[in-house]
Amino acid sequence: MSGDCDHHCGGHHEGLPSCGAQKGTRGGVPEFAERLRKKSRRVTGARKSILDILSRQSHPITIRGIHDQLPKGDCDLATIYRSMHLLEGMGMVKRYEFGDGQARFELLREGDDGHHHHLVCTGCAVVVELHECGMGELEARMVLSHGFTRVTHKLEFFGLCPRCQGG
Amino acid sequence: MSGDCDHHCGGHHEGLPSCGAQKGTRGGVPEFAERLRKKSRRVTGARKSILDILSRQSHPITIRGIHDQLPKGDCDLATIYRSMHLLEGMGMVKRYEFGDGQARFELLREGDDGHHHHLVCTGCAVVVELHECGMGELEARMVLSHGFTRVTHKLEFFGLCPRCQGG
DNA sequence: CACAAGATGCAAATGATTTGCAATTAGCAT
DNA sequence: ATGCTAATTGCAAATCATTTGCATCTTGTG
Ligand SMILES: [Mn+2]
Ligand SMILES: [Mn+2]
Ligand SMILES: [Zn+2]
Ligand SMILES: [Zn+2]
Numbered sequence: 001m002s003g004d005c006d007h008h009c010g011g012h013h014e015g016l017p018s019c020g021a022q023k024g025t026r027g028g029v030p031e032f033a034e035r036l037r038k039k040s041r042r043v044t045g046a047r048k049s050i051l052d053i054l055s056r057q058s059h060p061i062t063i064r065g066i067h068d069q070l071p072k073g074d075c076d077l078a079t080i081y082r083s084m085h086l087l088e089g090m091g092m093v094k095r096y097e098f099g100d101g102q103a104r105f106e107l108l109r110e111g112d113d114g115h116h117h118h119l120v121c122t123g124c125a126v127v128v129e130l131h132e133c134g135m136g137e138l139e140a141r142m143v144l145s146h147g148f149t150r151v152t153h154k155l156e157f158f159g160l161c162p163r164c165q166g167g
Numbered sequence: 168m169s170g171d172c173d174h175h176c177g178g179h180h181e182g183l184p185s186c187g188a189q190k191g192t193r194g195g196v197p198e199f200a201e202r203l204r205k206k207s208r209r210v211t212g213a214r215k216s217i218l219d220i221l222s223r224q225s226h227p228i229t230i231r232g233i234h235d236q237l238p239k240g241d242c243d244l245a246t247i248y249r250s251m252h253l254l255e256g257m258g259m260v261k262r263y264e265f266g267d268g269q270a271r272f273e274l275l276r277e278g279d280d281g282h283h284h285h286l287v288c289t290g291c292a293v294v295v296e297l298h299e300c301g302m303g304e305l306e307a308r309m310v311l312s313h314g315f316t317r318v319t320h321k322l323e324f325f326g327l328c329p330r331c332q333g334g
Numbered sequence: 335c336a337c338a339a340g341a342t343g344c345a346a347a348t349g350a351t352t353t354g355c356a357a358t359t360a361g362c363a364t
Numbered sequence: 365a366t367g368c369t370a371a372t373t374g375c376a377a378a379t380c381a382t383t384t385g386c387a388t389c390t391t392g393t394g
Contacts, residue, residue, distance in 0.1 A: 037392085040339090040340090040392085041340080041341095042339090042340060042341065042390075042391050042392070043391080043392095044340090044341060044342080044390075044391070045390095046341080046342070047341090062381095063381080063382085064381090075342085075343095076342065076343050076344075077381095077382090078342080078343070078344080078345095078382090078383080078384085079341075079342055079343075081381090081382060081383070082341080082342085082383090083341095085383095097264065097266055099264055099321060101350090101351090101380075101381065102380090102381065102382095103381085103382090119309055119313055119315060119318070121315070122317075128313050128315075130309070132305075132308075134305055138299075138301055139324065141299075142286055142297070142324050142326070143326070146286055146295050146328075146329075147328070147329040148286060148288070148295075148324075148326035148327060148328055148329070149326060149327045149332055150289075150326050150327050151286070151324055151325070151326035152324070152325050152326065153322060153323065153324045153325065154266060154321070154322070154323050154325070155320060155321070155322040156320065156321050157306065157309050157315075157318055157319070157320045158318070158319050158320065158321070159309065159310070159315035159316060159317050159318035159319065160315060160316045160317050161313075161314070161315055162313075162314040162315070165316055204361090207361090207370095207371090208371080208372095209359080209360050209361070209370090209371055209372065210360075210361095211359075211360070211371090211372065211373080212359095213372080213373070214372095230350085230351085231350090242373085242374095243373065243374050243375075244350095244351090245351090245352080245353085245373080245374070245375080245376095246372080246373055246374075248350090248351060248352070249352090249372080249373085250372095252352095268349075268350065268381090268382090269349090269350065269351095270350085270351090
């Protein structure tokens with residue numbers, strides 16, 4: 001992010017229908033523990049903590065962000081990196097890149113492919129979750145015009161949020 | 168890139184209307200030297216070499232890619248990194264990210280904002296230059312719905328090219 | 335409770351990119 | 365052409381995000 005200013009970025013939500021921060025029970029850690037066991041992956045303390053933190057995010061979070069929210073010394077950075085790879089491979093988290101060199105992740109509910117995009121403020125890094133994709137037609141055109149298959153896309157929007165438009 | 172296989176990726180072009188590899192004169196280094204001088208930036212040997220290499224690419228190229236094409240010892244990696252920052256800041260090159268951790272660059276002609284996207288094969292990394300953007304409407308909606316200004320977007324497509332669809 | 339596969343901590347290794355600094359130049363003014 | 369200064373460069377060291385090796389723990393099971 002061009003970022004440094006941290007003001008108003010903390011819990012700022014703009015149009016966040018399916019915000020991940022649910023009550024705490026449903027769609028929570030146990031659901032994911034289940035999924036892990038099903039693939040003979042172990043439900044460890046580290047993973048539960050990570051999933052727990054992920055489940056209360058409303059926007060993609062960085063590895064370091066997860067680490068910072070974990071009780072100090074609760075889990076090593078390397079473990080988080082390894083966990084994210086595992087979870088990503090199992091389709092339990094989705095990776096996003098905002099172009100600032102760090103990967104960000106969002107938890108995926110069962111059956112959700114998590115496909116959506118973001119609008120990021122280049123001034124304060126506030127994130128708006130976008131729910132429409134509207135790229136279906138374009139993507140189909142790619143397939144037809146160039147003979148590619150399994151076509152996907154990465155798309156993120158950037159701009160100045162209302163509060164950062166000082167001039 | 169998932170990449171390792173280098174076969175057929177070398178000079179493979181698929182639909183490349185405004186391919187950067189022009190005859191050699193027009194839109195070449197001198198045009199850019201001009202732009203550099205105009206902003207009291209010096210036209211050095213390193214920059215000329217870099218611009219020259221950039222001008223003969225048909226797809227975005229990495230820093231290392233540029234370095235490898237430069238006569239050995241002709242220019243330090245750090246210099247290329249610094250040059251790319253300068254050129255990017257002057258609007259003479261555009262940065263792209265294919266999600267493999269390395270930035271890629273394309274030269275921009277005067278007046279061209281270079282806005283376009285790519286279709287990258289996840290199998291062999293072959294790149295197709297896309298000339299339609301078609302995001303104008305979506306972008307405008309972002310602006311209206313969320314009050315952002317100066318909205319831009321980063322968009323790249325990924326998929327399996329015809330030659331990599333073995334199964 | 336014993337065991338083996340899987341996980342984790344820690345430190346060292348990678349890889350891309352950045353930076354400090356002293357030595358070199360390009361562009362402009364004698 | 366010569367001098368001068370700010371811009372530029374090479375080189376090595378520093379950053380940063382991410383990955384890995386390895387010895388040591390744990391989880392899931394029987
Ligand atoms: Mn999101
Ligand atoms: Mn291009
Ligand atoms: Zn989409
Ligand atoms: Zn576009």
